[in-house]
Amino acid sequence: MTERKTTMNLFVRFCQSREFRKKLEESRERLYRTAFSWCHDPALADDLTQDTLAKALKNAGQLREMQLMPSWLFTILANGWRDHFRQYRELDDLDAVDEGDYAVKTTPEEMHARTQIVTRVRSGVARLPLGQRQVLTLVDLEGFSYAEVAEILGIPVGTVMSRLCRARRALKKCLSALDPAMEAQRPRVWSVK
Secondary structure (H helix, E strand, O other): OHHHHHHHHHHHHHHHHHHHHHHHHHHHHHHHHHHHHHHOOHHHHHHHHHHHHHHHHHOHHHOOOHHHHHHHHHHHHHHHHHHHHHHOOOOOOOOOOOHHHHOOOOOHHHHHHHHHHHHHHHHHHHHOOHHHHHHHHHHHHOOOOHHHHHHHHOOOHHHHHHHHHHHHHHHHHHHHHHOHHHHHHOOOOOOOO
């Protein structure tokens, strides 16, 4: 009986390990995308992603429930970013992503318009303070809940909400300032007291 139980435990661990590695592999792109949105440096984002994956593999035994894996991984990423930020106080703000790599079958005019929008949004996000940028990318781009973001970044939920609100306002203001035509098209709302 004991031998059978041991064999079963090994089988369960092997299956969990395969599932864990598969989910880890599937998370790489999201981790990289988030790391890049925080640091704007492709090489650094790749390093942060690799460090996150390595730490996750090393500490796989700490994860008790597989459904918590995304927030666990992003917590590791956020901690790695903090560690890097502490070590290197000054960061170069590089905007080195070539939009041509993501070309689709559209007209040149459509591609140009999309590129302008993407550039404006990235520029607006890059201008946000780090705390607001982190919260905005985790909630709006990666789809995490406020509670998950609070856990990932180690801050209260109220702080997540206030940073997100300030980030959205600042981004909206920045984007409308970059395109005066957008501001002119916006419908005016009049309040009556």
